[in-house]
Amino acid sequence: MDAKGDYCAFTKAVEHLGDRWSLVIIRELTIHGTRGFNALADGLPGVSRSVLAARRRKLEDLELVTRDRSVGHDVRRGSVPMIARALRVDVPPDRIDAIVETYRSIVRPIHARARGLRQHYVFVDRAAGRIEIIGVWDSAEAVHEIAMDLEPARVRLWTAFGQDPPLETYEVADELR
Numbered sequence: 001m002d003a004k005g006d007y008c009a010f011t012k013a014v015e016h017l018g019d020r021w022s023l024v025i026i027r028e029l030t031i032h033g034t035r036g037f038n039a040l041a042d043g044l045p046g047v048s049r050s051v052l053a054a055r056r057r058k059l060e061d062l063e064l065v066t067r068d069r070s071v072g073h074d075v076r077r078g079s080v081p082m083i084a085r086a087l088r089v090d091v092p093p094d095r096i097d098a099i100v101e102t103y104r105s106i107v108r109p110i111h112a113r114a115r116g117l118r119q120h121y122v123f124v125d126r127a128a129g130r131i132e133i134i135g136v137w138d139s140a141e142a143v144h145e146i147a148m149d150l151e152p153a154r155v156r157l158w159t160a161f162g163q164d165p166p167l168e169t170y171e172v173a174d175e176l177r
Helices: 009-017 022-032 037-043 049-061 093-106 108-113 140-160
Strands: 083-090 117-125 130-137 167-171
Touching: 022 037, 022 049, 037 049, 083 140, 093 108, 093 117, 093 130, 093 140, 108 140, 130 140
Parallel strands: none
Antiparallel strands: 083 130, 083 167, 117 130
16 A cells, blocks of 8 residues: 555555456456357356356456457347358369278267367269368357367378368358258
8 A cells, every 4th residue: 555545556456356267267368369258158167157247347347358249149140150161172083082081080080079060061073073071160169179189180181182272261141940
């Protein structure tokens, strides 16, 4: 405390951030960037949703974090937008079966344990020598959760066949149910 009875900046910081969750929330946002409330809650399994909401509001009031209302919401549907990832590659037609079989052994097991993978397709056009792989995910967070396992497997698959096809990512704008 200074001579006027005011608390120093450090004491004020401890007063506002010294609870159990505020610094953990700031850490989570610093590491993962802007996240919707559900994704933030998923990344902090020990905190109740009501405590998380209260702490987040407090951090907003202190202007330590800001809310981006556009993150994770499709205005038309009011839900987190799905993500589609697509890969297209031209290969010698006689290698299609070997590539698909290798895909099944390397990549499919990772997809099988991935949370949030809604649909997955491998299309082949044998005459043209083209493979298209499309996956539809619940959210960008779902893709992010499995990426550390999935990306090395994808690289291993295509390196084995001397290919490096680009992986395109799209937000799903409409869905027929």
